[in-house]
Amino acid sequence: MNPEGDFVPLPAVVARRAARSSLPPPEEGLRGQRPRSDTLGLYVHVPFCTKKCYFCSFNTAPMDEGSMRRYLDALHREIDLVAAAPWASRTRLESAFFGGGTPSLLSGAELNGILDHVRERLALAEGFEVTVESNPESLDLEKLRRYRASGVNRISLGVQAMDDAILPAIGRLHDAHGSRHAFALCREAGFDNVSVDLVYGLPGLDLEGWTRAIRAVLDWEPDHLSAYGLTLDDGSLWGATGVRGLPPEEAVVAQYWALAHEARDRGLEHYEISNYARPARRSRHNQIYWRRGEYLALGPGACGFVGDVRYANVKPIARYAALLEGGALPIERAEHLTADQALAERLFLGLRTADGVARETLDERVDATPALRGRVDEWLGEGLMERRGARVRLTERGFLVSDALFVDLL
Numbered sequence: 001m002n003p004e005g006d007f008v009p010l011p012a013v014v015a016r017r018a019a020r021s022s023l024p025p026p027e028e029g030l031r032g033q034r035p036r037s038d039t040l041g042l043y044v045h046v047p048f049c050t051k052k053c054y055f056c057s058f059n060t061a062p063m064d065e066g067s068m069r070r071y072l073d074a075l076h077r078e079i080d081l082v083a084a085a086p087w088a089s090r091t092r093l094e095s096a097f098f099g100g101g102t103p104s105l106l107s108g109a110e111l112n113g114i115l116d117h118v119r120e121r122l123a124l125a126e127g128f129e130v131t132v133e134s135n136p137e138s139l140d141l142e143k144l145r146r147y148r149a150s151g152v153n154r155i156s157l158g159v160q161a162m163d164d165a166i167l168p169a170i171g172r173l174h175d176a177h178g179s180r181h182a183f184a185l186c187r188e189a190g191f192d193n194v195s196v197d198l199v200y201g202l203p204g205l206d207l208e209g210w211t212r213a214i215r216a217v218l219d220w221e222p223d224h225l226s227a228y229g230l231t232l233d234d235g236s237l238w239g240a241t242g243v244r245g246l247p248p249e250e251a252v253v254a255q256y257w258a259l260a261h262e263a264r265d266r267g268l269e270h271y272e273i274s275n276y277a278r279p280a281r282r283s284r285h286n287q288i289y290w291r292r293g294e295y296l297a298l299g300p301g302a303c304g305f306v307g308d309v310r311y312a313n314v315k316p317i318a319r320y321a322a323l324l325e326g327g328a329l330p331i332e333r334a335e336h337l338t339a340d341q342a343l344a345e346r347l348f349l350g351l352r353t354a355d356g357v358a359r360e361t362l363d364e365r366v367d368a369t370p371a372l373r374g375r376v377d378e379w380l381g382e383g384l385m386e387r388r389g390a391r392v393r394l395t396e397r398g399f400l401v402s403d404a405l406f407v408d409l410l
């Protein structure tokens with residue numbers, strides 16, 4: 001999960017229901033806050049990609065040496081400015097997530113420099129988790145060993161597909177063998193926490209091919225698996241131009257279930273709509289998002305959440321760098337959440353997970369709109385939602401139709 005672009009991927013209905021409160025000046029959005037917790041996550045956006053994948057709408061830019069140098073210089077300035085916030089010395093980081101873009105385009109020395117600087121300026125919590133999103137073609141053993149020695153303890157490998165006809169057709173630069181090799185290199189370099197990213201619902205992908213891909217990847221025994229159904233935003237090439245060969249909805253549903261069953265049979269817990277983990281291998285960082293915890297943002301387009309303020313950095317690298325070179329935080333937008341928005345987020349984020357939400361959280365929402373009581377009873381009766389002690393959660397069938405449920409609920 002990549003907090004870049006929108007503050008939180010809330011359904012549009014939430015944004016419409018919740019009146020926006022007045023916006024604080026951007027810098028005050030971060031510095032003027034008091035974190036609710038003494039532990040925070042850290043998201044670092046690395047915006048460079050060698051080539052733009054056709055389905056991708058993330059904030060990315062072509063890689064060149066000059067841009068990378070300017071970006072890194074700005075990032076180090078940003079670390080200093082964020083660490084100078086009045087509350088920063090009272091907090092500890094429990095995770096850092098390098099997302100992109102392609103963070104594995106960073107050399108071992110560049111990544112080490114960033115992590116050293118973070119450690120110098122901010123305190124770390126025990127078990128500090130550091131994840132680097134990586135593309136197979138950008139990894140080699142020496143780089144992985146340098147990452148490991150720098151404190152990186154989790155790799156998230158962007159495999160996406162295992163079909164050598166589909167991979168170039170979606171804009172990827174690696175083949176299936178390259179992914180398998182990169183995974184093996186991660187293990188050889190000593191990483192005992194490796195996640196694999198896959199995408200289903202791709203053009204030309206049928207159930208048989210998808211099942212083969214899942215089984216091939218599960219044979220590697222990854223510690224964690226993220227699998228997203230293809231969605232096309234306007235910011236992607238395919239979102240703008242359209243694409244042929246998308247499987248029909250029932251085929252995408254069948255692919256969802258194939259993954260859920262195969263992952264369960266191999267002992268992975270389906271702990272979030274799109275995420276599966278071996279015991280004790282849930283993503284510590286991503287759970288901060290789903291539990292509505294707080295996190296700092298570094299890098300162009302990165303989003304953060306501190307106190308009751310969500311904020312986002314400017315996206316263009318040149319603008320991001322220019323602001324920092326002038327001594328300013330590169331925050332473009334910041335907003336205080338209303339109580340209504342905060343409740344909607346608690347429900348929306350919590351119900352994405354197998355832990356669900358506290359029953360009183362759902363009751364609070366239902367009490368405000370009594371007509372919802374009947375809908376919730378229907379979902380419980382249809383097996384889309386279930387009560388577990390003091391909590392309520394969506395079932396795997398509920399995960400599948402969660403977008404529709406959220407429209408009613410929020």
Ligand code: SF4
Binds near residue numbers: 048057058102135
């Ligand atoms: S999917 Fe990843 S590698 Fe491809 S363009 Fe998007 S961020 Fe870059």
